[in-house]
Amino acid sequence: MLIALNKPFHVLTQFTDRSEPARRTLAEFGLPAQVYPAGRLDYDSEGLLLLTDDGALAHRLTDPRHKQSKTYWVQVEGQPTQSQLAALREGVVLNDGPTRPAQARLLDAPPALWPRVPPVRYRKTVADAWLELIISEGRNRQVRRMTAAVGLPTLRLVRVAIGEVGLDDLKPGQWKQIATPI
Template structure:
């Protein structure tokens, strides 16, 4: 079984209850038994999370060795210069080493659902959207990459993993699909 889930902001990418009982988890949205997340999204990130009951598929999707491309739409603080975008494309140096090259392009503001809570608005600081595709999975990698080039991330939405896309799913919704051989 393969499940595509649009993880809302503030939800933990796990089924187990938060020890304090204060956080929302996958258990609050997905009543299916025996499926596990193939990879993670931070609590403050949104978008596509794939769940499966197939351990081999889960490993293939989440392990960097298999190079599954993950595509994100990122709202950043400031207007990116071509130099900043090119630095992201080449890879940047983070405190845990250099990142691999990424696919990066400017993006018109996408038609997304409102985020709850909303992104902070600053009248004198512009924001922009970029699309970043990576095939690594370091902790908070996209946020750290944009910060490294002077473009802090305000909102992060994963829209694709390989050929699987978020399209048609509202926050908190999931869809069971037939597993296919996705190009990664």
């Protein structure tokens, strides 16, 4: 079984939380009991999360050797230059080593997304822009660290696809069972 979930902002990618006060978890979305996340999506990130009951499939989806692409729409602070986009495309050196080259492009307009709660703080004097980044690895907070490394701090991060599986029309908190893409 493979489930696509649109994980809302400020939800943990796990079913329990022992912190005080407890944070929101996947348990509140009525998912089938036997599934677990195939990979992670940060607490402060949103969008597509795949869950499965198949360990081999989870491995194929998450192991970097399979180079499964992950597509993100990233709202960044600042107006990206061609050299910043080129740096993302070539790969960025992070504290845990260089990243693989990414596909990076400036989006012409903000994508049609649901409102985030709470909203990203708007500042009249600071420009922002939206990028589409496609990476084929999944290090901890990788996209945020990549954009910061080129001088473009991330304001909002939404994963819209993993391989051939897209977020489609799922609203935050909604999920559906999908055909296995691999």
